[in-house]
Amino acid sequence: MISASNDINEETLLSLNQQGHEIDTFGVGTHLVTCQAQPALGCVYKMVELDGTPRIKLSQDVTKVTIPGKKEAYRLIGHDGTPLLDLLIQSGEERPRPGRRILCRHPFDEAKRAYVTPSEVIPLHDVVWDGKAAPLPSMEEVRRRVFDQIAATREDHRRALNPTPYKVSVSATLYEFIHGLWLQEAPITEIS
Incomplete structure (x- = not known):
């Protein structure tokens, strides 16, 4: 050995x-x-809703702008079984369905948009604790699930050197909501 x-x-x-x-x-x-590349946990809590009222954090750096309000997340799967992208929609909005075309938009770049017709739609949010204990999967089940998800992911997303970023899009309804709230909350410059 x-x-x-x-x-x-x-x-x-x-x-x-x-x-x-x-x-x-x-x-x-x-x-x-210890992760030598990042020895401290780079994490910040960003509020998106307070007492049922959506909140947005504005910034000149668009990557720091939050996506406001309560949302649902879905993984859209292509005909070959690989994940195409994850889609955020507003809570209560009509869910994406297999075989049905949906407009998917970049949250902040208006030119980045695409119609996607998924062959499968996987909800990413599960209520695992609703006042009751939820049964936990075995370590073997967790391990199998992780390996299955890694295997289903495209190689260009998995590669160590220059991986392709995985897309997370928003629905057209959520896109309009984000930008409407942004305009409502952003200060207006006064010139005299």
Whole structure:
């Protein structure tokens, strides 16, 4: 048995796999416990609704603008079984259905839009705790689900070097709502 250790990280593993090796086991310690690329959790809570009233955070950096209000999320699957994109809709809006064309829009770039006709629609939000305990899947079921989802994802999304970003779109109704609220909340410059 051949074992390798000493500061093994994701880049080292990818490089060894590309070169070909006969290593049976890897000892990954420090890089498993602490993500060297981002040792602190880069996370910020952004409110999107307060007491039933949608809220939007505005910013000159469009990537920091929030998508306001309560939403539902769906994964749209293509005819070959691979995920095409995830779609956010307003809560209560008509859900996307297999075989039915839907306009999918980039949340902030008006030129980026496409009609999508999914062969399958998977809801991404499940109520797992509604005042009652929910049965948890076994570790093997979780593992199988993760491997199945990775296998169904296109290779260009999975590659380590320059992966294609996975698309998350909004419905036409949600797009109009976002931009209407944006205009309502954005300050108007006064020139004199």
